[in-house]
Amino acid sequence: MTFDWTTFALQLINVLILLAILRHFLFRPVAGIIAARQKATDEAMDRASTAEAAAKAAEARARTEAEATASARHEALSKAQAEAEAARAQMIDKARTEAAQIVARGEAERAAQDGAAEATALARARDLAGVIAARALAAQPRDLAGYAARLSGALGAMTPEERAALLGGADLRLVSAAELTPEEMTAARAALSDFHIDPAPETDPALIAGLELRSAAGAVRNSLAHDLEVIAAALGKETVDA
């Protein structure tokens, strides 16, 4: 076994040269590309971190804005509700006021109408009373003798059966508005002498004026009160028909 110093020296130089070659052409470029990729990765991570921070900030802003919006919405709703409540109360008050005014106007109109109707009714009643009174008074005899004559005429106008039933009834009375004097009584009996009756005298102020013949079987009406009733009934029928 020998040791070749020339080969040793050449191999030493060769390895040193290979060191330089690989350093320049292999390790340095590969390390550089790894470092560049690492740098790019770091930059991407930095950008991602920045973007993440921005996204978080935006999220926080959005959350704050959403909360503010919700708060504003709540406030607006509360305000709108309060305004609506106030408007409703105001409308109710106004409606109540207007209703009260309408009711008051209605009541006033009704009162006015009632007053007018009452006045009209009063006037009509006055007129009616006047008419009744005028008609009744126009139909009344001037004195008791006249009433006696009209009573006699009424009895004469009755059928014999009706007259016999009336006059044959018990408790036959000759009714006058005021107590008859003897002369008046005599005159009355004279007017009724054709019928051969002797009624008992009786006083009824409700007759106002007149002379009537009453018995248990009926009566012959011949008084101012009766005439007033007949005229009033007739006028009332006329008013209803009109």
Added chain:
Amino acid sequence: MDTPLIAQHAFDIGPLAITWPVVTTWGVMAGLTAVSLILRGRLALRPGRVQAVVELIVTSLDSEIQATIPGDPGRFRVLIGTLLIFVLCANWSSLIPGVEPPTAHLETDAALALIVFVAGLYWGIREQGLGGWLRSFAQPSWVMIPLNLVEQITRHFSLMVRLFGNVMSGVFVISIVLSLAGLLVPIPLMALDMLTGAVQAYIFATLALVFIGSAVSGHDAPHEAPASPSQSAAVKEPPHD
């Protein structure tokens, strides 16, 4: 059969007698240079398969360096990486018919061991200063100075002899089997020789790293960070096969 113990003369360049190990080394250098140039031209931020493999190797190398010597791995990347790649390629050059690996010759291994030795001196003095580096020989006490001095020589010598012995024995065995049995019989042995060559390249680079690391830190056990089991075994108990 030519003995691998003697570097065969190839040709002369002037007064220099060029041997076959030198020629083979030039071929390895040319191949590595060509591959490096091609790879450098194709480097991109989005790596292809080849670039990814190379980057994985470089990254793993950095991790190994950092696990042994804390700090920037870029200081030792070129030296350790070059040793690893060159020894591996030199060992595997025996797969080419008629080519003997340069590492099967003592001159090449001696040159590699000398580079590691000088690198240890350089980095030791640079990191600790001359006084600190000299004081490291008195650790743990001054009584150890002779032994530490001898160790500095012997461990680099063993580095040289280990690589030489393993590779040369492989070449020897394959040559003998080839001469006795025929063409295809040595193939299993060549496959084993490939494995041996890879392991020896890894061991050589790792031991070089450990030696430089011990010179940098001033202790025999520079490794402080957790290491892989294989690396720990290599650091604590270097193989002597």
